[in-house]
Structures are given as structure tokens and as C-alpha cells.
Amino acid sequence: MNYAMYFERSNREHITLDEWLKAIESIPELQLAGITNNNFEDWIGYFKHADDSKQFHHREDRKYDAEIYSNKETKWKRVFYWGFSKSKKWGVIRFEANDDPSNPVNVVADKIADLLGARIRGEDYTWYED
Numbered sequence: 001m002n003y004a005m006y007f008e009r010s011n012r013e014h015i016t017l018d019e020w021l022k023a024i025e026s027i028p029e030l031q032l033a034g035i036t037n038n039n040f041e042d043w044i045g046y047f048k049h050a051d052d053s054k055q056f057h058h059r060e061d062r063k064y065d066a067e068i069y070s071n072k073e074t075k076w077k078r079v080f081y082w083g084f085s086k087s088k089k090w091g092v093i094r095f096e097a098n099d100d101p102s103n104p105v106n107v108v109a110d111k112i113a114d115l116l117g118a119r120i121r122g123e124d125y126t127w128y129e130d
Contacts, residue, residue: 001098001099002096002097002098003096003097003098003099003122003123004094004095004096004122004123005094005095005096005097005109005120005121005122005123006092006093006094006095006120006121007092007093007109007112007113007116007118007119007120007121008118008119008121009116009117009118009119010119014085014089014090014091015090015091015092015093015116015118016089016090016091017064017082017084017090017091019116020064020082020091020093020116021064022115023112023115023116024066026115027108027111027112027115029068029069029104029107029108029111030066030067030068030080030108030111030112031066031067031069031076032063032064032065032066032067033062033063033064033065033066033067033076033078034063062081062082064082064091065078065080065081065082066078066079066080066082067079067080068080068104068105068108070104071104079095079096079105079108080093080094080095080108080109080112081093081094081095093112095109097109
């Protein structure tokens, strides 16, 4: 079972787009997803809404999402979703993962958290430790 997660700093300091892009560049297993495609099979943790007006895959900030490489499927999968604040000065990075610490999403998420000085927080506000 997957859980919705996001990165949060303990002092509630926001994560800037520049910090996020530097983190992507620093982690070999991670790459910028770039332009959005509609092949949702390559998106992990994305659920297509029946009402197309409520979709978020058309938003401009999708170009700042990040992908990890799936050895099992031999292709890149969009996993980490960058979302701008209304002011566009900072954002939130969301993703889904399970409880398995060896899951590639969890391994990369731990690296991202370390680089950003953040912790992983679940949708139920639980902190997840390494």
C-alpha cells in the first residue's frame, strides 16, 4: 500500500524552486521530468480525475517534477511532484511510497530530505525517519 508523503522542514522553512532543482542535479538516480505527457502509466501516485478540469497534469509547474529510473520496467517514472505556492516563491514536493525502506522511491526520498534539510511527512502528519 502506498501513502501520500511530502517533504517538510522542522522549522517550517519553505523549499524554493532553486533548492529543488539543485537537489535533482545532485542525485544520480533522479532527473527533471520536463514537459508533461499524458502517458499516466509512467506516473507513480497520480490518479486521473473523472472531471478533466480538476486535473493537475496541465499545470505549468509539472515541468519541475522529477523522475526516478525503474530497473524493473527499464524506463523513467514520474514520482516527485513539485507544486508552486500561489506567490510562486516556494513550493511543496509530494510523492507516494510504501513502507519498504529498500523501495527505490524511499531510497531517493531519503537523499532528497537530507539535501534539503527536511523530513518526510505523511498525509496523516506522521514523521517518517530513516
